[in-house]
Structures are given as C-alpha cells and as structure tokens.
Amino acid sequence: MTEPDEQPAQRWDDQWADQPAAGADEPVSITAYPNGPLLVRGTFEILTPSGEVIPPRRKTVALCRCGVSTLKPFCDGSHKAIGFKTEQEPPAPQPPLSA
Amino acid sequence: MRIPQSRGPVSAALLELLKTSPTAAETDLATTLRELTARALGETADILQDDDLQTALFLAYELRYSGLRGVDDDWEWHPEVLALCAGIELEFEKALRERAPMPELPAPGVESVAAALFELTGSDTGPSVSRYMAKKATDEQAHEFLILRSIYQLKEADPHSWAIPRLRSRAKAALVEIQADEYGGGRFDRMHSELFARTMRGVGLDATNGHYVDVVPAITLASSNMMTMFGSHRRLRGAIAGHLAAFEMTSSQPNRLYGNGFRRLGYDKDVTFYFDEHVEADAVHEQIAARDLAGSLATDEPELLEDVFFGAASGLFVDGLAGTQQLDAWTAGTSALRVADTASLPA
Numbered sequence: 276m277t278e279p280d281e282q283p284a285q286r287w288d289d290q291w292a293d294q295p296a297a298g299a300d301e302p303v304s305i306t307a308y309p310n311g312p313l314l315v316r317g318t319f320e321i322l323t324p325s326g327e328v329i330p331p332r333r334k335t336v337a338l339c340r341c342g343v344s345t346l347k348p349f350c351d352g353s354h355k356a357i358g359f360k361t362e363q364e365p366p367a368p369q370p371p372l373s374a
Numbered sequence: 375m376r377i378p379q380s381r382g383p384v385s386a387a388l389l390e391l392l393k394t395s396p397t398a399a400e401t402d403l404a405t406t407l408r409e410l411t412a413r414a415l416g417e418t419a420d421i422l423q424d425d426d427l428q429t430a431l432f433l434a435y436e437l438r439y440s441g442l443r444g445v446d447d448d449w450e451w452h453p454e455v456l457a458l459c460a461g462i463e464l465e466f467e468k469a470l471r472e473r474a475p476m477p478e479l480p481a482p483g484v485e486s487v488a489a490a491l492f493e494l495t496g497s498d499t500g501p502s503v504s505r506y507m508a509k510k511a512t513d514e515q516a517h518e519f520l521i522l523r524s525i526y527q528l529k530e531a532d533p534h535s536w537a538i539p540r541l542r543s544r545a546k547a548a549l550v551e552i553q554a555d556e557y558g559g560g561r562f563d564r565m566h567s568e569l570f571a572r573t574m575r576g577v578g579l580d581a582t583n584g585h586y587v588d589v590v591p592a593i594t595l596a597s598s599n600m601m602t603m604f605g606s607h608r609r610l611r612g613a614i615a616g617h618l619a620a621f622e623m624t625s626s627q628p629n630r631l632y633g634n635g636f637r638r639l640g641y642d643k644d645v646t647f648y649f650d651e652h653v654e655a656d657a658v659h660e661q662i663a664a665r666d667l668a669g670s671l672a673t674d675e676p677e678l679l680e681d682v683f684f685g686a687a688s689g690l691f692v693d694g695l696a697g698t699q700q701l702d703a704w705t706a707g708t709s710a711l712r713v714a715d716t717a718s719l720p721a
C-alpha cells in the first residue's frame with residue numbers, strides 16, 4: 276500500500292479564492308438586455324409577495340421589465356410584440372452605490 | 375434508429391451500400407451510388423423538396439447521431455458516405471444561399487447584430503402554424519403536428535451542439551449556457567428532447583427516434599439536415615449560430631399558442647409542459663443567442679457576419695416553406711403527412 280501524499284490536493288477554489296465558486300454562493304449578476312428582460316445568473320431565490328419561493332426551473336432566468344408578460348415575473352417574449360424600448364445604456368460604468 | 379424507407383434511386387443505393395461491410399466496400403455498389411447521386415443532383419427540380427436526396431442525406435447524417443439499426447457504425451466516416459454528403463451539401467447550401475431572403479447586413483457589433491436579428495425575426499411574416507394550432511387544429515392535426523416536429527425535437531439541441539468545439543471565447547460560453555438548459559441542466563427528465571417524448575407519449579404517439587421518418591415530407595427532412603450541415607462544418611459556424619438565434623427568437627410566443635391548442639383539445643400538463651417550458655426557456659435563450667452568441671461571434675470574427683444572417687435567414691425560409699405546406703394541407707382538409715410507401719422496398 277502506498278503512503279498517501281503528504282501534500283493535500285489543492286481544491287481549485289483555493290487557487291481562485293478571490294473568485295466565487297461556480298454554482299455555490301455565486302454572487303448574483305443581473306444583466307439588462309436592451310429592449311428586453313433582465314437576465315439573472317448566480318444563486319438566488321425569487322419569492323412571491325407572501326414570501327414563498329418560486330421554484331427555479333433553470334440556472335439563468337429572464338425577468339420581465341416591460342410589464343406585459345403572461346408568465347410574470349418571468350419574461351415570455353411579449354415585449355417584442357408591444358415594441359418595448361429601453362433607454363440606451365450609459366456609455367461609462369456608473370459609480371457603485373455604497374456597499 | 376430503425377432504417378427508414380428509401381424514396382428514390384439515391385437513397386435506395388445508399389441503403390444497399392450500408393448493408394455491406396465498410397471494410398469490404400463493394401466497388402460496384404459505391405460506383406452506382408456515385409453515378410446515381412451525380413445524376414440526381416443534376417436533374418433535381420428543387421433540392422429542398424427532393425425526397426430522394428434529402429432522405430439520403432438524412433440517412434448519412436443519422437450515422438452521426440443514433441446510428442442506423444443493423445448498419446455498421448464504421449460507415450459514419452467512410453469516404454463513400456462523406457462523398458455523398460459533400461455532393462448533396464454543395465447543392466443544398468447553394469440553393470439556400472440563392473433562395474433564402476437576406477436582410478441588409480448591419481455593421482459587426484453586439485448591439486447592431488442583435489438588433490438586426492430581432493428586426494429580421496420580428497418581420498417574419500411566415501405562415502402561422504401556431505395560430506392555427508391554438509384556434510383551429512383538430513386532434514388529428516395536432517397529432518400530425520407532433521409527428522412532423524418529432525424529426526428534430528427528439529434530438530432537440532443536438533445539431534447545434536456540434537458547434538461548441540468550433541467556437542471560441544464569448545460565443546462558446548453563450549452556446550454552452552443555452553445548450554445546458556436545453557439538456558435540462560444535466561437532468562435527464564428535464565432534457566427538452568425528453569420532454570417532447572413525454573408529450574408524444576401523452577397523446578398516444580410512439581416517441582422512438584425516427585419512428586415517423588417515412589411519413590414526413592422532404593422539407594421536414596431538409597429542415598433537420600440544414601441544421602446538421604451548418605453544425606458539423608466548421609466553415610459554417612456563423613450559420614449555425616445565426617440559425618439558433620433565429621430559432622430561439624421565433625419560439626416563445628408560438629410555443630404559448632401550441633400549448634393553448636393542446637389545452638383546447640383537452641390535454642393536460644403532461645402533454646403541454648413541453649410547450650409551456652419553452653415559452654419561458656426560449657425567452658431566456660433568445661437574448662443570449664442574439665447578443666452573446668451571434669452578436670459576439672460576428673464581432674469577434676467579422677468575416678462570419680454574413681453567415682450569421684445566412685443561417686438565420688435559411689432557418690426562417692425553410693421552416694416557412696414547411697409551415698406553408700402544412701397549413702395548405704390542413705386548410706384543404708388533407709393530411710400534412712406523406713403516405714409511406716408500403717409496397718416499395720429496395721430490390
């Protein structure tokens with residue numbers, strides 16, 4: 276029987292300690308897609324007004340921001356039918372809100 | 375899959391060849407196939423509607439997916455089969471380039487490409503199978519709808535997956551994000567192809583891959599073949615990205631209507647879940663496909679810009695032809711399926 280290596284194997288997140296692990300406790304990112312929904316990625320929960328969790332069906336979800344989806348809070352593509360237009364994105368990154 | 379029927383001399387000659395051993399390929403069979411293919415390609419009136427040539431290509435391509443029952447898997451990369459594919463693909467691609475109406479090309483850029491794709495897909499005035507399904511389709515027509523769809527949907531996402539190793543950078547990540555969702559995030563029972571199979575079984579249809587190949591028209595095979603052709607040629611990676619974008623961008627609302635149609639006909643969630651799932655899924659996918667996949671690809675490799683739109687336009691064009699044919703048959707009170715040839719089996 277061989278001796279176990281003295282050095283423990285490095286877990287990959289040790290090497291990228293400053294970056295979140297994919298899947299686990301990943302900070303949420305929200306991307307505004309022009310003339311369309313907000314795409315939400317990461318680890319998050321969506322709750323109903325009474326606080327119940329809406330079971331997630333997929334890793335990346337699209338939240339309606341035009342107001343006409345029949346699947347709210349999710350986008351169902353209806354924004355295209357009503358010609359929903361968003362404003363141009365700001366050209367430069369905005370200063371972060373105080374953390 | 376079970377070996378489909380031949381539909382003419384080329385597909386019959388191909389099936390004859392595939393019955394033999396690829397290591398001892400009989401040269402007369404191969405020669406016959408080459409001659410018949412060359413003749414058929416020279417004589418075809420419309421390759422998109424050519425039953426024989428589209429069936430031959432479909433058979434050859436199926437070797438790359440689930441294989442053909444009783445056919446040696448080594449035929450997949452056999453030079454005779456590849457030559458057959460190359461010959462048909464050349465004319466097939468040429469026909470698509472000549473006939474699919476191209477929009478004016480935007481400047482390469484994520485925003486401009488996405489906007490132009492939304493414009494192209496939004497102005498698609500193709501026939502509305504979905505509106506017909508929602509309001510008018512009979513139960514029999516709803517079954518036909520699923521049968522026609524089954525050719526692609528039982529291998530949903532597979533043709534676009536060929537493109538993953540052919541892309542780099544942002545476009546690759548975007549394609550993986552979409553495909554992972556198509557494959558149910560790695561959960562078998564949530565894979566879209568599996569959801570479609572559940573829908574088929576829910577209405578009493580056989581969900582075995584390829585079960586209904588013999589009754590679908592050439593244009594349905596052409597639609598599937600087009601995706602495999604775009605996906606499995608690195609040169610056409612722009613086209614497969616554009617195809618996926620256009621497909622996703624014209625999917626959410628139609629799927630809502632399909633679901634409504636099946637509900638109207640009295641089917642429950644087991645049958646409609648596939649469609650309801652696609653309303654939500656494709657509203658996500660279309661954003662990723664238009665901007666992060668097609669937009670990024672055309673920005674990172676501007677020489678692919680034209681092909682992104684070629685792929686999108688071809689998808690809309692071919693599926694438009696298929697939809698028109700389907701609706702024409704239904705409104706005339708006839709079947710949209712073709713009658714399988716029970717008498718003609720390869721000699």
Ligand code: FES
Nearest residue numbers: 339340341350354
């Ligand atoms: S943002 Fe898509 S339906 Fe509202």
